Amino acid sequence: xxxxxxxxxxxxxxxxxxxxxxxxxxxxxxxxxxxxxxxxxxxxxxxxxxxxxxxxxxxxxxxxxxxxxxxxxxxxxxxxxxxxxxxxxxxxxxxxxxxxxxxxxxxxxxx
Amino acid sequence: xxxxxxxxxxxxxxxxxxxxxxxxxxxxxxxxxxxxxxxxxxxxxxxxxxxxxxxxxxxxxxxxxxxxxxxxxxxxxxxxxxxxxxxxxxxxxxxxxxxxxxxxxxxxxxxxxxxxxxxx
Numbered sequence: 001x002x003x004x005x006x007x008x009x010x011x012x013x014x015x016x017x018x019x020x021x022x023x024x025x026x027x028x029x030x031x032x033x034x035x036x037x038x039x040x041x042x043x044x045x046x047x048x049x050x051x052x053x054x055x056x057x058x059x060x061x062x063x064x065x066x067x068x069x070x071x072x073x074x075x076x077x078x079x080x081x082x083x084x085x086x087x088x089x090x091x092x093x094x095x096x097x098x099x100x101x102x103x104x105x106x107x108x109x110x111x
Numbered sequence: 112x113x114x115x116x117x118x119x120x121x122x123x124x125x126x127x128x129x130x131x132x133x134x135x136x137x138x139x140x141x142x143x144x145x146x147x148x149x150x151x152x153x154x155x156x157x158x159x160x161x162x163x164x165x166x167x168x169x170x171x172x173x174x175x176x177x178x179x180x181x182x183x184x185x186x187x188x189x190x191x192x193x194x195x196x197x198x199x200x201x202x203x204x205x206x207x208x209x210x211x212x213x214x215x216x217x218x219x220x221x222x223x224x225x226x227x228x229x230x231x
Contacts, residue, residue: 034220036222041202041225041227042224042225043117043204043222043223043224043225044155044204044222045222046220046221046222089154089155093220096143096208096210097160098145098157098160098206099145099155099157099206099220100157101154101155101156102154103153103154104152104153104154106152
């Protein structure tokens with residue numbers, strides 16, 4: 001049973017545009033919500049993470065928006081670049097336990 | 112920052128043989144390590160959680176006798192795929208957790224670079 005639901009499955013964005021990926025969860029015990037970027041043949045790399053006491057976190061071109069009441073969180077990639085083309089995974093965890101991953105979003109940024 | 116080294120990065124083995132994958136935390140002590148499996152174009156699926164010095168906890172549907180996990184020290188965990196078959200071909204990824212790591216890495220989850228296993 002997928003504990004974290006992610007959408008869309010794939011996304012095509014023009015260079016300079018905004019990429020938006022959404023995730024939803026059910027387990028209210030989750031207290032850590034990271035986003036990972038993965039290139040083919042590589043392990044996932046942490047992009048940005050948020051805890052439920054914060055509604056938004058920004059790091060460079062990446063922003064997480066978190067809605068605790070709706071149990072949803074999203075990743076916004078501003079000024080998307082071709083180098084951002086990768087698979088993105090949202091995840092959620094209860095402190096100290098394993099991460100539960102969404103199914104992933106394949107992002108393609110066209111020149 | 113926290114670094115997890117995973118070896119080998121790829122391995123090809125014959126059906127029926129065993130393969131060992133190592134996961135090392137290079138600059139921190141990992142009290143907990145997680146092993147994931149990822150099939151092409153799919154998400155990471157948790158196989159097992161191991162705590163140093165104790166038996167691993169396997170997820171439902173994962174054969175503990177087939178996927179042997181050893182976490183004998185605070186810096187090393189190994190996954191041995193025994194009697195490998197073509198259906199075991201996958202991308203295996205470990206993650207180590209440093210409970211004292213804070214800041215950007217939140218709860219201290221650091222991933223290895225993965226091992227591509229191909230069983231022929």
